[in-house]
Amino acid sequence: MVKATLPVVQAHGEAITGCFYPRMFKAHPELLNIFNRGNQANGAQKAALAASVVAYAEHLLGTSDLPWEPILERIAQKHVSLGISAPQYTIVGRHLMAAIGEVLGDAVTPEVAAAWDEVYWLFACELIAREARLYTEAGIAEGQSIWREWRIENRTEETREVVSFTLVPADGGTVPTFTPGQYVSVAVDLDGDRGQQIRQYSLSGRPDADHWRITVKRVRGIDGAPDGVVSTFLHERVQVGDTLRLSPPCGEVSVVAGEGPLLLVSAGIGLTPAMAALEHLAVTEPERPVVLVHADRAGTAHAMRNDLPRLQEQLPNLRMRLWYEDVTDSQLLGLKAEVASGLVDPEQIPVNPDAHVHLCGPVPFMTTVRGGLLRRGVPRERIAYEVFGPGMLRDERV
Ligand SMILES: Cc1cc2nc3c(=O)[nH]c(=O)nc-3n(C[C@H](O)[C@H](O)[C@H](O)COP(=O)(O)OP(=O)(O)OC[C@H]3O[C@@H](n4cnc5c(N)ncnc54)[C@H](O)[C@@H]3O)c2cc1C
Ligand code: HEM
Known part of the structure; x- marks a missing residue:
């Protein structure tokens, strides 16, 4: 039943979630305090929920070649950072099923509804179980606030x-x-x-x-x-x-994963995880080879740049490659860095074949850099990334 109706649910996924959110918020206005109103307005959350339900159905049907675990983990970590609780899954489930009925109309026979209800609850149970473990690990007892x-x-x-x-x-x-x-x-x-x-x-x-x-x-x-x-x-x-x-710290992506060389590529405010990594390595693994590639509008827009000379002292094997769109103000303030003008050219990123890579920045930037690194032979599983919003990169669908 799910296999037969997946194409129609997929085609109407965003319409269904677009109908779901207003319904749910009307019945439960208190949830407006948990959901991100910006992502509601710009459609990002609608797309992420629809894509994840479709990806889960494909995972159940065995028709997906995407690794499922990272998708589940990303959602569970985000939910825990928001304090989502098991009883709230009943509310979401009820309104999501009602929205499917409203958008697809007569196509939703009782059998179709029962099949998708089962998909929803299998997904929900996996998330609830994972989230329960994460709450326990963070020392948060059942019913206790995360805040x-x-x-x-x-x-x-x-x-x-x-x-x-x-x-x-x-x-x-x-x-x-x-x-x-x-x-x-x-x-x-x-x-x-x-x-x-x-x-x-x-x-x-x-x-x-x-x-x-x-x-x-x-x-x-x-x-x-x-x-x-x-x-x-x-x-x-x-x-x-x-x-x-x-909230407690959440998130499944480690910037210091694995051993050996690291390549950290960021743009704009996407440098925040890399800065935590450099601060950490300066104390724990100062000899580790690290290449920091960062893109910004200009030197004056490059946040935390003042921390870099100290980090260069502490990390003798740190190499920096900067791209500033506007290099006229590239007073380097004691930085030992190669600075280029314009946008990052993935072909010019120094790549060590053994490096673990971490990307963070706007989605088009990460898509370009990731594509370039994949073409240059960096294995997919060695490239981690963080999206500063809902969802993952497009070729991973969620
Ligand atoms: C895992 C993760 C880590 C992050 N780390 C950082 C970090 O280290 N530093 C950092 O600065 N940010 C970080 N972010 C991003 C941060 O969470 C916020 O998304 C960011 O600060 C914007 O929030 P806001 O409330 O200011 O904007 P919002 O109010 O959420 O607006 C977001 C966008 O939606 C647009 N928008 C809002 N309403 C409408 C509307 N009605 N019509 C059209 N467009 C609309 C706005 O113009 C804006 O462009 C991270 C995000 C994630 C998910
Ligand atoms: C099976 C059920 C559910 C699925 C499949 C699901 C899926 C998702 C996905 C894909 C995201 C985006 C994750 C990311 O940042 O990449 C997300 C975020 C979120 N979810 Fe869920 N979710 C479910 C249940 C719930 C429940 C029960 C609640 C609580 C009412 C909830 C509240 C939220 C909130 C508040 C966000 C962040 C929204 C934002 O940042 O705009 N979800 N969820």
């Missing part, structure tokens, strides 16, 4: 558009460690009746420090779109001494 108050200890204006915050637990308790590449969710209370919004920020400091650091780019609205809600709030409203609600 903890953190106090802003320091605020550093990195560039005109980027600010770093260092945070300590407001209760004076211990600072959990994390793997470079992990992120935290940050929950902020907006003015008036705008409620709460949650966003993820990669931890950009050293994992075993006595504080956490996040580094936030201010998102400006383009072509009439509104400015980013949470990044603007953090830039304009959050000062030293204020508190923020943070």
Whole structure:
């Protein structure tokens, strides 16, 4: 039944999830505080949910050659960073099934509905089980909130558009460690009746420090779109001494995976996981060969650049290759780096055949770089990446 109806569900996937969200929010307005309203407005979340359900059905049917585990893990990690609980799956399931009925109409016979209900619950059970383990590992008991108050200890204006915050637990308790590449969710209370919004920020400091650091780019609205809600709030409203609600560290992508050489490729604010990795390696594996490739609009837009000369001292085998669109201001400020102008050329990225690669930046940037590295013989499984939004790269469908 699922095999027969998959093409029609696939073709209408985004229409179904587009119908699902308003239905669910009407019945459960409290969920508006958990979901990202920006991703609702720009359609990113709709696409991610539809693609994941279709990918799961293909996985069950055995018609997919995608490794399933990374998809499941990505979703579970994101859910845990948001505090999603098992009872909420009943709500999502009910409204998703109703939306399938509404969009596909008479095509949804009771047998078709039962088959897709089963797909949903098999998927839900896998996620619930994985999320339960992750909550336990993070020391969060059933029914306990994931949120903890953190106090802003320091605020550093990195560039005109980027600010770093260092945070300590407001209760004076211990600072959990994390793997470079992990992120935290940050929950902020907006003015008036705008409620709460949650966003993820990669931890950009050293994992075993006595504080956490996040580094936030201010998102400006383009072509009439509104400015980013949470990044603007953090830039304009959050000062030293204020508190923020943070989740435990989550995320399945490690920037320091494997052994041997590392190639870290980032663009713009996508450098935050790589900075945590460099800080970590400077203490744990200072001799490890690392190539840092970073693309930015200009030297003045390159956040945390001031940390790099120190990291170069600490990491004798760190090589840097920078691409600035505008190099007229490329005062290198003590950096020993090769600097090129324009956009990153994947052919010019120094590739060690044994390197583990980590990419982070806008999706088109990562798609181009990943494609170039694959063509140059880097095995797919050695290229990890982080998307700063819902979903994965297109050729992995979710
Ligand atoms: C794992 C992960 C790690 C991340 N790490 C970092 C990090 O280290 N640093 C960092 O700065 N960011 C990071 N991000 C991104 C961050 O979570 C936020 O997405 C980012 O700060 C934007 O949030 P916002 O609330 O400011 O923007 P939103 O309000 O969510 O807006 C996002 C976009 O949607 C557009 N939009 C909103 N409403 C509409 C509308 N009605 N019509 C059309 N367009 C609309 C906005 O113009 C904007 O371009 C990460 C994301 C993830 C998933
Ligand atoms: C089988 C059921 C579910 C599936 C298949 C699913 C799938 C997904 C996917 C694919 C993402 C995007 C992950 C990414 O960032 O790449 C996501 C994010 C999310 N999910 Fe789920 N989910 C399910 C259940 C739930 C439930 C029960 C809730 C709680 C009400 C929930 C709330 C969220 C939220 C709030 C996000 C982040 C949204 C955003 O950032 O815009 N999900 N989910």
